[in-house]
Amino acid sequence: MWSKSSSVVVAYVAVISFLVCAYMCGYLTPLFAGMNIHSDYNLCCTALILVLGALAYLMGAGLPAVMITGSLGAFIALSWGQEPLIRYLTLSALLFTIGVYGMTTSRNAVRVLMSIELMLNAVNINLVAFSRYVDPGFVRGQIFAIFILTVAAAEAAVGLAIVLAIYRNAQTVDMEKFNLLKW
Amino acid sequence: MGDLSELATLASKHMETWLFYLVALITVPFAFGVLLDRNIIRAGFLLIGVFGGISALFLLLQAQFLAMAQLMIYAVGITLVVVIALMLTNPRMEEDKSPSIPAQKAPAALVGTLLFIALYMAILSEGWGNNSEALSPDNITIIGYSLLTHYALPFEFASILLLIALVGAVMLAKHDHFNSKADIDEIEEETKEISERNEHVVKV
Known part of the structure; x- marks a missing residue:
C-alpha cells in the first residue's frame, strides 16, 4: 500500500x-x-x-x-x-502558466478549451486587481473584465460547436489525430 | 478608541492576506486537477471549483458585480456547456489512459516555468503607481453608468458579437445531412441493402 x-x-x-x-x-x-x-x-x-x-x-x-x-x-x-497587487498578479501569472501548460499538452480537444478558459480568467484577475489597487476611482479594469467575460462566453460557444462538428466528422476529439491540415 | 480601530484595520489587512492565500491554495490544485484528472467529466466539474475560487478572489478585490457574474456565467453557464460537450464527444465515458501527450510534457513544463519566471520578473520590475485609496462603495453604479455612456459603443459591439456567436455556434453544431462521413456510410449501407433486396425479389 x-x-x-x-x-x-x-x-x-x-x-x-x-x-x-x-x-x-x-x-x-x-x-x-x-x-x-x-x-x-x-x-x-x-x-x-x-x-x-x-x-x-x-x-x-x-x-x-x-x-x-x-x-x-x-x-x-x-x-x-509583497504588496497585495503583486500577490494578485503573481497568482494570475501562475494560473495563466497552468493554462498554457494544459493547452499545449492536453490530448482531449475539450480540455484544451478548458485551459483557454483558465487563461482568460487569469487575465480577468489581473484587470480586477488593477482596478482595485491602481484605479479605484473609475473602475475601468472591471469594465474591461466584463467585456472579456462576454468574449469568453462567445468563444466557449463557438469553440465547443467546432469540437462537436469535428467529432461528428472524425469520430474522435484526440488532438493527435487531427492531421487533416498537415502535409 | 483609536487603538481599537487601528487594531481592527490591522486585523482586516491580515485577514485579507490569509483569505487570499486560502483561496489560492484551493484554486491552484483545482486548476491542476482540471488538466491532469484522468476522468474528463470530473475535470469538467473541477472547473467549477476554479471559477468559484476566482469569484472569491473578485469578492476579496471588492468587485461584487464581477464576482456574481463570474459565478453565473463561468461556474454555471460555461461549465455546463463544457460538461455537455464532454458527454456528447465521449459517450461511453471512457477514462483517458494519459490525459496529456507524453512527448510534449517536458517542453511544455520548461516553457511554462520560464514563462512564469519571466512574468514574475516583469511584474516586480514595474513600479505600479499604487493608489491606496479605498474603492468607492457604489462601484456598481459607476460600472453601469460608464457602460452606458463612455463605453456605449463597445457595449453595443459586445451584443452584436454575442448574437453572431450564437448564430454561428448553432450553424456549426447543426447536423448537416449528407455531409459527414458517417452519414455517407449510412446511406451507402442503406442503398446496398435495398439493392440486395431487389436482387432477391428478382430471383424469386
Whole structure:
C-alpha cells in the first residue's frame, strides 16, 4: 500500500513545506547573504523548489503531486511579503502558466478549451486587481473584465460547436489525430 | 478608541492576506486537477471549483458585480456547456489512459516555468503607481453608468458579437445531412441493402 512513489511524494511535500515555513519566518535569509536585493531570495527559493521537484519526479513521484506542491511552494515563496497587487498578479501569472501548460499538452480537444478558459480568467484577475489597487476611482479594469467575460462566453460557444462538428466528422476529439491540415 | 480601530484595520489587512492565500491554495490544485484528472467529466466539474475560487478572489478585490457574474456565467453557464460537450464527444465515458501527450510534457513544463519566471520578473520590475485609496462603495453604479455612456459603443459591439456567436455556434453544431462521413456510410449501407433486396425479389 505504502509504495515508493507515495513516500517520495510525502518527503517532497514535507521538504517544500519546511522550506516555505522557514522562508516565511526569515530563517533562509543568511543562506543568500551574498545578495542584497529582496526579490533574489524569492528566486533562489523558487529555483531550489524546482530542482527538488525535478529530483522527486526522477525518483518516481507522480507528476500531479510534484506539480501542485512545487507550484504552490514557489507561489508562496515569490509572493510572501509583497504588496497585495503583486500577490494578485503573481497568482494570475501562475494560473495563466497552468493554462498554457494544459493547452499545449492536453490530448482531449475539450480540455484544451478548458485551459483557454483558465487563461482568460487569469487575465480577468489581473484587470480586477488593477482596478482595485491602481484605479479605484473609475473602475475601468472591471469594465474591461466584463467585456472579456462576454468574449469568453462567445468563444466557449463557438469553440465547443467546432469540437462537436469535428467529432461528428472524425469520430474522435484526440488532438493527435487531427492531421487533416498537415502535409 | 483609536487603538481599537487601528487594531481592527490591522486585523482586516491580515485577514485579507490569509483569505487570499486560502483561496489560492484551493484554486491552484483545482486548476491542476482540471488538466491532469484522468476522468474528463470530473475535470469538467473541477472547473467549477476554479471559477468559484476566482469569484472569491473578485469578492476579496471588492468587485461584487464581477464576482456574481463570474459565478453565473463561468461556474454555471460555461461549465455546463463544457460538461455537455464532454458527454456528447465521449459517450461511453471512457477514462483517458494519459490525459496529456507524453512527448510534449517536458517542453511544455520548461516553457511554462520560464514563462512564469519571466512574468514574475516583469511584474516586480514595474513600479505600479499604487493608489491606496479605498474603492468607492457604489462601484456598481459607476460600472453601469460608464457602460452606458463612455463605453456605449463597445457595449453595443459586445451584443452584436454575442448574437453572431450564437448564430454561428448553432450553424456549426447543426447536423448537416449528407455531409459527414458517417452519414455517407449510412446511406451507402442503406442503398446496398435495398439493392440486395431487389436482387432477391428478382430471383424469386
